Amino acid sequence: MSKKYYAIVGGLLMLLTLSLTACQRIDVGEAPEIIPVRLTMGYIPNIQFAPIYVAIEKGYFREAGFDLTLEYGNETDGVALVGAGDQTFTIASGEQVLLARAQGLPVTYVAAWYQEYPVGMVSLSDTEIRAPENLKGTTVGIPGLYGASYIGFRALLDAAGLTENDINLLSIGFNQVEALVTEQVDTAVIYLANEPVVLSSQGYDVDLIRVSDYLQLVSNGLVTNEETIIQQPERVTAFINAMLKGITDTINDPSEAYEISKNYVENLDKADLVVQREILAESIKFWQTDQPGYSEPAGWINMQKVLLDMGLLNETLDLDKAFTNDLLP
Helix, strand or coil: CCHHHHHHHHHHHHHHHHHHHHHHHHHCCCCCCCEEEEEECCCCCCHHHHHHHHHHHCCHHHHCCEEEEEECCCHHHHHHHHHCCCCCEEEECHHHHHHHHHCCCCEEEEEECCCCCCEEEEEEHHHCCCCHHHHCCCEEEECCCCHHHHHHHHHHHHHCCCCHHHCEEEECCCCHHHHHHCCCCCEEEEECCCHHHHHHHCCCCEEEEEHHHCCCCCCCEEEEEHHHHHHCHHHHHHHHHHHHHHHHHHHHCHHHHHHHHCCCCCCHHHCCHHHHHHHHHHHHHHHCCCCCCCCCHHHHHHHHHHHHHHCCCCCCCCHHHHECCCCCC
16 A cells, blocks of 8 residues: 555644544543632631631632632631521631521531630639649639630630639630730639730740640631531532642641732731741641541541530530531541
8 A cells, every 4th residue: 555545644643643532532521610608717818717717829729620719707606697697608616506506597617727726725824824723813814705615715724723713803805915914803814825925026035725635626727507418518628729729838838828818808918927927826826636637536536525514505406416527537
């Protein structure tokens, strides 16, 4: 046969191969539909939310199929919206999930963010308040009788065999630093990544009591509702994956995460760089784990016991419905 014949046949085979390859690429999978989703963060825009900002900026949520809008406010409100089906996701701590379920809200914790409970107590070193039993007879400042701060504080009292009658408890809002340095209180309930850093930057020597040194409790994580889990489990897994990527990137490159956060936290570019970078570094310690997203069952058992002892729960709940690790990517 002629060379021309072989050339024609060879050309046809090449076209066929390219066509098959193109078909295979199309069949690999289409980009997910992009749907608008709100995420309630709690508190206000803050460097401690850097992983979410990183995940947005790097397109992880959009790649997972979400056009994400951030909202800030009370954890209780975020959980209530998710439980009512008015919102798909929120960030909340374990006690909020259990309290919501006790009220009939079908919310479920699907991925842990913080690996240790970030609440503790801080005091100036000369007061020598270094263990829960040292709290007896002291004046304690607390943001309010609600939320993770109050739960953590009560856990510390229980660890020392104390009650609120053994101390002078003052609601001071989020003015712990001022209340301490002006001697309005002897010690204050705080988030460990925040106020101790600020006090140290101002030259004060401080002592800390960490809740996690005495009891394992469930801290901040991703919460959704049972309907979403049943109807769109793959969507939940995709959202978790995007969040975990943001956490991992922040841990691996805090400097990049800090720069990205400037786009989301007002006046961060004008804030004290050393203090804010240290707050981020302290926060990262709570996120590090060999099992990203995994929620320890023991933490839920302990959390339920604390709430029962406080009288915030009247009966035990089905913890298998309160949290799950089955949707982790």
